[in-house]
Amino acid sequence: MSFLSLSVKAQDQAFLFSYFIDNGQDGLHLAYSTDGLTWSALNNGKSYLTPTVGKDKLMRDPYILQGKDGFFHMVWTSGWWDKEIGYASSKDLINWSEQKAIPVMQHEPTARNSWAPEMVYDPKTKEYTIFWATTIPGRHGNVSTSESEKGLNHRMYSTSTKDFKTFSETRLFYNPDFSVIDATILPKGKNYYLFVKNENSNPPEKNIRLTQSKHASGPYPVEVSAPITGKYWAEGPTALEVGEYVYVYFDKYTQHKYGAVRSKNMIEWEDVSDSVTFPKGVRHGTAFKVSTALLEKLKAGL
DSSP states (O other): OOHHHHHHHHHTEEEEEEEEOTTSTTOBEEEEESSSSBOEESGGGOOSBOOOOSSSOOOEEEEEEEOTTSOEEEEEEOOTTOSOEEEEEESSSSSBOOOEEEOTTTTOTTOOOOEEEEEEEETTTTEEEEEEEEEOTTSSOOOOOOGGGTTOOEEEEEEEESSSSSOOOOEEEEOOSSOEEEEEEEEETTEEEEEEEEOOBTTBOOEEEEEEESSTTOOOOSOOOSOSSOSSOOEEEEEEEETTEEEEEEEETTTTEEEEEEESSSSSOEEOGGGOBOOTTOEEEEEEEEEHHHHHHHHHTO
């Protein structure tokens, strides 16, 4: 492949960010960027899809992955205390399939929640692994929790599917010695990088760490890096390759704004929070690549 064709391929990429605002009641929002730093709302900041599943009918933490079938597959948190997650698919990010609830934790009578589902495609098994955070009281090693989070001790669970119609039995996906939420996976080279939030609350951690595996669906080592975020509370990481950098964006939720770190080697991380701009009110979302042609259609409202 020539340098020219590589340049053309790079120029044909744009970046989208799926997110929610407020409590997630009005549904899916999208923003775009061409440089990974400046993000602008699409659709005049209005929702593309109103949630219809779950007890609370929310669409929090919308995660979008373009599958091998060309469809964009989306999963989301449908309610604060649901034992299910939401799912829908689209060819163009504008027209969506009927929403359905995937009952991922219905078999666990004491499961308290199913938070922030995400996915990774495993090329070896040709399956999508969907993973999310759940607290099952008494199931895992105790962690000291704050009064406001008393009893919340999350671990990551998962299910696998090839067609988003039938799903494997739910299994434990990631079980470190801390309460963990908001996992996201970045395929890069021959490795899969897992970013997680250490959710321990007493004393509070509330930071982003990473580990890696050679296999998309794991196992992932429970030994994690030191925090890659700073002395602020961060959650909802999402990772994106932009040129020579990997950016990790995250919700600085106590400050009601977004931040970012970036790295060239996945070891040394530079905080670039002051260099990124997002639409007002952005909450926990996903950054992903699309063609410039699709972005132009979205900008035109087609």
